[in-house]
Amino acid sequence: xxxxxxxxxxxxxxxxxxxxxxxxxxxxxxxxxxxxxxxxxxxxxxxxxxxxxxxxxxxxxxxxxxxxxxxxxxxxxxxxxxxxxxxxxxxxxxxxxxxxxxxxxxxxxxxxxxxxxxxxxxxxxxxxxxxxxxxxxxxxxxxxxxxxxxxxxxxxxxxxxxxxxxxxxxxxxxxxxxxxxxxxxxxxxxxxxxxxxxxxxxxxxxxxxxxxxxxxxxxxxxxxxxxxxxxxxxxxxxxxxxxxxxxxxxxxx
Amino acid sequence: xxxxxxxxxxxxxxxxxxxxxxxxxxxxxxxxxxxxxxxxxxxxxxxxxxxxxxxxxxxxxxxxxxxxxxxxxxxxxxxxxxxxxxxxxxxxxxxxxxxxxxxxxxxxxxxxxxxxxxxxxxxxxxxxxxxxxxxxxxxxxxxxxxxxxxxxxxxxxxxxxxxxxxxxxxxxxxxxxxxxxxxxxxxxxxxxxxxxxxxxxxxxxxxxxxxxxxxxxxxxxxxxxxxxxxxxxxxxxxxxxxxxxxxxxxxxx
DNA sequence: CGTCTGTTTGATAGCGCTCAAAGGGGGTGG
DNA sequence: CCACCCCCTTTGAGCGCTATCAAACAGACG
Numbered sequence: 001x002x003x004x005x006x007x008x009x010x011x012x013x014x015x016x017x018x019x020x021x022x023x024x025x026x027x028x029x030x031x032x033x034x035x036x037x038x039x040x041x042x043x044x045x046x047x048x049x050x051x052x053x054x055x056x057x058x059x060x061x062x063x064x065x066x067x068x069x070x071x072x073x074x075x076x077x078x079x080x081x082x083x084x085x086x087x088x089x090x091x092x093x094x095x096x097x098x099x100x101x102x103x104x105x106x107x108x109x110x111x112x113x114x115x116x117x118x119x120x121x122x123x124x125x126x127x128x129x130x131x132x133x134x135x136x137x138x139x140x141x142x143x144x145x146x147x148x149x150x151x152x153x154x155x156x157x158x159x160x161x162x163x164x165x166x167x168x169x170x171x172x173x174x175x176x177x178x179x180x181x182x183x184x185x186x187x188x189x190x191x192x193x194x195x196x197x198x199x200x201x202x203x204x205x206x207x208x209x210x211x212x213x214x215x216x217x218x219x220x221x222x223x224x225x226x227x228x229x230x231x232x233x234x235x236x237x238x239x240x241x242x243x244x245x246x247x248x249x250x251x252x253x
Numbered sequence: 254x255x256x257x258x259x260x261x262x263x264x265x266x267x268x269x270x271x272x273x274x275x276x277x278x279x280x281x282x283x284x285x286x287x288x289x290x291x292x293x294x295x296x297x298x299x300x301x302x303x304x305x306x307x308x309x310x311x312x313x314x315x316x317x318x319x320x321x322x323x324x325x326x327x328x329x330x331x332x333x334x335x336x337x338x339x340x341x342x343x344x345x346x347x348x349x350x351x352x353x354x355x356x357x358x359x360x361x362x363x364x365x366x367x368x369x370x371x372x373x374x375x376x377x378x379x380x381x382x383x384x385x386x387x388x389x390x391x392x393x394x395x396x397x398x399x400x401x402x403x404x405x406x407x408x409x410x411x412x413x414x415x416x417x418x419x420x421x422x423x424x425x426x427x428x429x430x431x432x433x434x435x436x437x438x439x440x441x442x443x444x445x446x447x448x449x450x451x452x453x454x455x456x457x458x459x460x461x462x463x464x465x466x467x468x469x470x471x472x473x474x475x476x477x478x479x480x481x482x483x484x485x486x487x488x489x490x491x492x493x494x495x496x497x498x499x500x501x502x503x504x505x506x
Numbered sequence: 507c508g509t510c511t512g513t514t515t516g517a518t519a520g521c522g523c524t525c526a527a528a529g530g531g532g533g534t535g536g
Numbered sequence: 537c538c539a540c541c542c543c544c545t546t547t548g549a550g551c552g553c554t555a556t557c558a559a560a561c562a563g564a565c566g
Contacts, residue, residue: 086416088503094416109409141394148401155404156362158411163339163347165418166462170522201545209419214522216546232531233545250341423554453512464555469514485563486513 053126058082058119064105071113072130074106080123081198084115085206095207097157098199100184104150120198165209168250173208174218175248178228182238194237201233306379311335311372317358324366325383327359333376334451337368338459348460350410351452353437357403373451418462421503426461427471428501431481435491447490454486 056075058064065071067086077099084105085095096115099105107114137143164173178195186192197204202212210218219236222228227244229237238244246252309328311317317328320339330352337358338348349368352358360367390396417426431448439445450457455465463471472489475481480497482490491497499505 086412088416088420090503092420092503094419096412096415107405107408107412109405114409114412141397144394144397144401148397148404151401151404151408152360152362155360155408155411156367158408158415159339159349159360159367162349162411162414162418163341165415166347166459167341167345200543206419211523212545213524213547216544217522220546250343250345454514455512465513466515466556467554470554473514 064117066116071108074128075125078124081120317370319369324361327381328378331377334373
């Protein structure tokens, strides 16, 4: 969920044009995400600014790149959903963000991808080689400005997530997540009271710093309190968004 | 710890030239931090790029601005240390970053500061008005590039902190913190085995998502295991940095 | 010398994790 | 078309880490 280090010239890694990338595709980068609101209408949209690119298609659960892989590509999502994450050596995972249509990924530091990226659903992406990006940036200052906007937005979200991970209870985290998903749906012109959750419980858990079981139990508790109801495990109706908002901000009790 | 939204024109708030700002100075912004390594030698340092400014001095524990305050200023630290944080309505605090000499602060979103900022020690800062920044940016693309670099670096750090807050144990968090402080000292050409910790235990706790007591207990445990020793509560000698590193990354057990 | 703030230490409790197993839905093969 | 399997979700039981509550300790300052 971040921006490539365009000011660093990275030795070009073997350029590949695979349409389907293998499971542990050894190339890494993190993610730059567009402000979702902007994706739809912004004429400054990066995919417009950047122009031509090759295309990559990932099936669900396929890895785009891993943390630490040499990174020299930037991707923007044409369709689908990606998660970016970091792991401890013993396998604990922290998902640092979800990326959707129009979002950009490829956060690089010291020539390496900062996070791993994996498809949540079947996803197609535009792929940009770093030298190309640099050339384009030199020719059009609007691109750099846009990258700064995106990166700043990412950072704002990260600050909020740090508050959640460091200080919120399980109930507060799950309520915050539901509301974030609702906002995301609304920003895309979809229903924000009956939302579809693409990710599994354990992905939600790894995003919120909780376990699968705690996520599930918390959702059940919300259901029993009449705050939400399930159409199915991945279709949730927010019956009382105001109450959820109070919980999310620790104003319930 | 972030960058001002320079692409948004914010209505200029009453400009003040106080040399000493009052406790709850109603103006807000977050923080842009320089990569510490760069601060010393980088000719592209923002304080050089930005040129003239007014100066502000804060005594220890004074607030520079609060989250949500209308923000139209950027600060760079001339000397001292600042912490930036977010709070829940009921008073739980999450510190999202520490800023030192050469670092920049003033992360603004929607015209408001994203975090609160408070001095840890007596601190003097350079203050830049937003319209000035925008004018300068238009005249020199290097500034925008530098801002992007700084913001990207902030985001990389935030990702790492999310892993810590979401998935690491208390021991791992404290060990990570000690090593980060050691790196910070080394980057500034200071001793990295006998480090001075400016912040109190409860500030460390609020940075690591722990309580004062847990921080204290964990440090005591490290001392008893021969990993560290105290000159005094704020001067710590790292006797076994390699072991600390293993602990920080969950490779101990 | 007393007060105040910050640190350490102690005792206890609770939230969320771990381990375990039982549902439930969709896909595949017989 | 049904049966089986697999994966995901839910539910249950018990424990451990860290928070909470409380008090002693230590250094700084007036």
